[in-house]
Amino acid sequence: MERELVVLGTASQAPTRTRNHNGYLLRWGAASMVGSARSASGSMVGSARSASGGLLFDPGEGTQRQMLFAGIAASAVTRICLTHMHGDHCLGVPGVVQRLSLDDVPHPVHAHFPASGQEHFTRLRYATSYRERADLREHPHDRDGVVARDELGTLEVRRLEHPVEAFGYRLVEPDGRRMLPEALARAGITGPRVRELQARGELDGVRLEEVSAPRPGQVFAFVMDTRLCDGVYALADGADMLVIEATFLHEDADLAHAYGHLTAREAAAVAADCGVRTLVLTHFSQRYTEPERFAAEAREVFGGELVVAEDLMRVPVPPRVVVGQPR
Structure with missing residues (x-):
């Protein structure tokens, strides 16, 4: 089961010689879901119906070419998720x-975006003439809540605070x-009988709980262009990986707040407060040319795994938490 973030671009408003516009592909392989996870495996709105997913977040200019450099085929994409327009x-x-x-x-691709941006999305989708063969299904949203549920987990959105309507995303894998x-082995259950036990919950007097342990679901959060607000904390809460904008350094906090953005210190403080395991900072202003400054500022308040994103970097989702061990 492969779970990783492929960073396609890390620039904010203006790309630079070393930073392409935004773009992030989350490769999220499905885990075997049993027990309580079964309740989330049905077909719902936006279901990809596949064993693995590729969620493409905020593809800015040049994303298609960055995908080529990263070795990512178009067929890897199962969802397109836009925070704002x-x-x-x-x-x-x-x-x-x-x-x-x-x-x-061959598979449907589901597009999620703020409903207020419907006109913009339509223009983007049909920006030029082409032969439309792909099955692209639009799912505009206008409020907080679940926007999709499938075997990979539940995709939720929360409203952010930016000059235009914006939402962040949170992917939650069900517990299993x-x-x-x-x-x-002690119970004498092997081969296909393991699947039978998983499906039935009990087999030959052996209960599932006796030969298995709880497996907490993993959480991925994606937060772009926003001031600090309740939505930021709701999205980041307990995330195994948080990808979050750090457009400015804290010395320019007034600029960040005026334009609806976060500083590296603010983003890192959110991660610390919310118990984030891996923090990925990105969406950097062109005014800064020294990435280590973002790391230094974040380290002042966050002690977990920290990544200052670079174009074409691959960041693995941290290993699953084992019940009984600290996060």
Whole structure:
């Protein structure tokens, strides 16, 4: 099961020689879901119906080319998730959408975006003439809550605070159970009978709980262009990985707040307060040319795993928490 963040771009409003516009692909493989996880496995609105997902967040200008550099095929994309309709977060949509058709991507691709940006999304989707073959399904949203649920987990949105309507995303994997090989062996349950036990909950007098342990679901959060607000904390709460904007350094906090952005220190403080395991800072202003300054500022308030994103970097989602061990 592969879970990683592929960073396609890290610039904010203006790209630089070393930073492409925004773009992030989350590769999220499905885990075996049993126990309480079964309740989330049905077909719902926006379901990708696949064993693995590729969530493309905020594809800015040049994203299609960055995907080529990163070795990411268009067929890897199962969802497109836009936080808002500023160009550095959506100008890559035309190229990506047309590439889906050019490559005859066989599965549906679900597009999530603020409903207030419907006109903009339509213009992006049909920016030029092309033969539309891909099955692109639009899911505009206008309030906090769940926007999709499938075997990969539940995708939620929370309103952010920016000059235009913006929402952040949170992917929550349902809790499940982890099978214990030694306990299974002692119970004499092997091969296909393990699946039967998972499905039934009990087999030959052996209960599922006796040969398995709780497996907490993982959480991924994506927060872009926003001032500090309740939505930021709700999205980041207990996240295994938080990808969050750090457009400014704290010396320019007044600018950050005026334009609806966060500083590196603010982003790191959110991660510390919310118990985030891996913090990924990105969306940097062109005014800064020394990435280590963002790391130094974040380290003042956050002691967990810290990544200052670079273009084409791959960041693994941290290993799953084992019940009974600290996060």
